Amino acid sequence: MGDVELIGDEEVEVVATLNGKPLKRRAKARQHLADFLRQELELTGTHLGCEHGICGACTVLIDGRTARGCLTLTAQISGKSVETIEGLSDNGRLAELQQEFIARNAAQCGFCSSGMLLTAYELVQGGEKLSRSEIREHISGNMCRCTGYHAIVDAIEAVLAKGSR
Amino acid sequence: MKARNFRYVRPASLQEAYRTLAEAGGEAVPIAGGQSLLAGLNMRLSSPKVLVDISNLVELTGQSYADGMVRLGALTRHRDLLSSAIVRAHLPLLAEAAPHIGHIAIRNRGTIGGSLAYADPAAELPACAVALGATLVLGSAKGERQVKAEDFFKGLFETDLRAGELIVEVKFPEVPTGTSTGFAELSRRHGDFALVGIAALAILRAGEIESARIVYFGCVDRARVAASVSAALSGAAVPLEDASPYAAAIRNDVKPDDTPGLRADTKLHMATVLTRRALNSMVEQRTAWAMSS
């Protein structure tokens, strides 16, 4: 099949918005977004816990919604807006969640925290008052091995109670 | 767990996607949400030479309702099933199933086309499509054809998709008023693949099931109508006290294999329990609806 070698590129040009700023970079086709952020852009706040979409440590926002960085090709973010823990921390949008998490020690080793905070952020954006059970359902795709989740639920509940976005 | 090398192409239109897939033969795979495909690539379970990105093709998007038919573009994300007023109004079974599909981050990206094409026997959407009597519209460089969902799933991870074909949209006749829908699954953790699941439609009259259309997932090798159970339940008195109306029939429809940590007989037992619970729950819902209207 001589033709198939002419189809597609091993390296792609990515034109996107990253943490509010324009991004234009070349990336390997096979590189997933989490590795691209970590290795090419040195944004190491997005972590790899499993690389098959189960643990949630690699969660980022794409066009304002959570996505697994390890299950997204870098090439696929062209034309989209990506936000990471660093960006959302720098612009203060995570400040309330971070404050409540820290006050309750709702993190220990911190490895799950980037993904957990972004998932919690998506939840509090919704503005609804949720029960503890509903909060648990919302974060059920983010693995934490240290805290046992109780303090994390407390922290999210506290932010929801404040009612601010 | 770094994927093997491959090339990436993003066709600008559906026709261009068809041409690219035809040219590449079996060496290219389409990528939409990528939630199943990329996990497999990271684990080096497959080695396509080319990934054809169809996730921006506007021809595959959208949800509409007209003349009693709901049409969902193949790129309809699982998340859309939860937020769509059309789905809520006309396909309550999908709205009920969607929260069980993975987790929010997966639902934000995963698509109905991808789920049906992948045909995981433990997935929710193939079973729901069959239960709802959906029709898949398949397209390729050779043109379009339509296949009923109940004919689409051929075997374990095996569908009727031909080389170079894409799912374009899925057509669902709306669930008529008077028809009840039911959905239940057993999974070890919320969002996990189902050990055993059931998607059901039924017409319930006072104290009796007039007719039922049952589809299992998780304990079977593919989504298809459980013909024996569906027939056995027709005319059964409800609520079901036990499994006796269908206990023999379910052995025809659910023939699981032993898997690590879960034997075939356990799956069969769980499917039997779930059938009773799902039907009784549908009866309760209908009773509540009837009492409130």
Next chain:
Amino acid sequence: MASQAASTGIGARIPRRELKRLLAGHGRYIDDIRLSRMLHAYFVRSPHPHAKLVSIDVQRASRAPGVAGVLTAVEINPRCEPFVGVALHRAGHRSAPQRLFAAERAVWQGQPAAIVLADSRAEAEDAAELIEIEWQPLPVVADQFQAIAPGAPVIHHGMPDNLAFDFTMEQGEPAKAFAEADVVIEEELRFERQMAMTLEPRGLIADFNPSDGSLTVIHAHQSPFQMQEIFASHLGIPEHKVRVVAPDIGGGFGLKLNVHCDEIATVVASVIFGRPVKFCVDRLESFVSDAQARDHRIKCRIGCKRTGEITAMEIDDIGAVGAYGMPMRFNVAEGMMAVVMTGAPYLFDSYRARTRSVYVNKNLIGMYRGVGMPFACIVGELLTDLAAHELGIDTVEFKRRNYRPKSALPCVTPGGQRLETVSFHECLERLVELMDYDKLRQEQRELRGRGIHRGIGIGTFCEQTAYGPPYYGPSGAAISTQDGCTLRLEPSGSVRCLTSLTDQGQGTLTAVAQIVAETLGTSVDEVSVAGNDSAISTYGGGAWASRGTAIGGEAALRASTVLKENILSLASAITQTPADELSLANGQVINSKTGLSVISLAEVGRIGYFRQDTLPKDFDVQLSVNASFVANDKPYYMANGVQASYVEVDADTGFIRLLGQWAVDDCGRVVNPLLVDEQVRGGTVQGIGAVLFEECIYSEDANLLNGTMADYLVPMAYEMPDIVVSHVETPETSTRLGAKGIGEAGLIGAMGAVWVAVNDALRPLGARITHQPFTPERVLDALARAKPAEPPVRP
């Protein structure tokens, strides 16, 4: 005056101080770090549990893009002294010597056979696929019983059989006591293999500098000192040229305490190439390479009088410990802890216990939170609960009657454990109140009448924490149980602390800051604490066996007490005030009587460092001090606690719902109640995971069948209960600080409580479940085996 110290000193609820940085995405975990000219490593491993390595050809792989080289046993093994995981003081303990790579043979699935070094991990993985390797499968010894069956294939040719260790102990007259018992309850318990499953997998960057022969290893490891000693002694590098530094670590739980041959091989690769080499385990790899835990079968029984006294207990344990003895940590610990700790909270005289460790063609068993103490808790709590029920005594009442009271302390248990400052009754009463035990029992009764099966389980435990020299010393393992603290008053009056402790999230460095701040009368914000580095601090241990605050905290207390004296002495010389009239508060040296500031710490620092010319000529300024601590004669500090679990079992599906969890812990003096609460909660969920979810599923011929995160079930938020925690404080009397360990308590107590709760729910149905984890299928099977008189399971 006291208020500022009180708000940030000992007893304050302060979050782990690293969280601000970590939650902003600014952690530096091992995979975040890169060094110039760094190579990436990927290992090729045996896919077979037991196989002859017939041939290996790395030619094509060596020439692949980005590859610097490929090494096999030929290059790697000679550069490392073999490991022999034998505890010298355990008579008869045997292990074959372990080399880093499989040479002629692989004896466990996952054992490394080659390492690829390349410019990127992806290229290393690509190249690995070009290695031509031929294996010839050999007969497999898959479990304990196969291992000790007559005529079983012997895994290691130098050994007479597969037995690593066989230990028996006896106290009192167990045969007589069982014969005279009115009630004897006997059970056989089965525990499947489990894993620590840290969210961040293992990793290290080895950086050998050929020009001066120095080695720096950035290592996600709980004990940099242990690894410094190992790299020096096994790789022949002078110890003072080895430095091991731990970065931010994404969870340890004992996994990252073990000696993994792939990590050592990474260091060897760096020595060979003279360049930094990074090895980060990926998740699929972790399933076949991480040290594992818990693979045991335990027969046990209890004898009681009709009046409710326990007359005797007995256990017979057999653990399948993998293919070799774990270096440094051995493979007898789980079994020995089960043997010595079973029944410890209870008054009884006669005891017989046996433990055997046997080799199988599986990965090595290593340290994982709790080690063997969960078994002791489960055996003791299950048997006492079953006995109580048999005798018609409420389980809490049974415990009240049979716990060792404070009046009996100090005492030695039949397992040989010394109990001094434990508080069984106090913790139990607190628990009963916290959970409203009577109300739950009533609720349980009412719901049973409606066919809803709820269970209540109590899990009492006592726990060896902070092991000391008598524990490791005789074993011959170069494990130091001391920890140290270097303190420096900075010229500006703040305080810098270097501790030999490490912190993987538990917050030990924060606790140390609190202790220093309190003693020096300053705010914790004025104290910085650095640790995790084998080169910068006094020699020490690190993090394991719940020891950080107890030992490292004591060292910090002693160092800060000495620094305080030196500061006051200098302040006295500067201000011409007698030192015994001075004390420290609010960052000032104050007059103890008036409370007024005499001189600030900053001023003391300025003069002490820059204006010694103004001091008396023979005055010796010592504003930097150093202290270590270890209790030479104490094998451990015994802590205790009790948990309760409230569950509901769906008898039709076998699914278990967790309705509530309560934990009361006595870890001695609590330095930081917030950190203690959260350690208990985290441990509790790991314990729940162990009882209900987690399992390494193997085929009959020892192939791992569920090696992904979709199939190995770590607890996620939805299924977990809220966990109520309360503390009792009975300080350790042999130290000034009085703290004991807390890191493992949550897991140990939870496992006992959930085991009993599920069985309590199944009891009226005539069923008992004793095979962990309690999957829905095992629950259904237990129900199916139930006595025929009970109602059948509804289909």
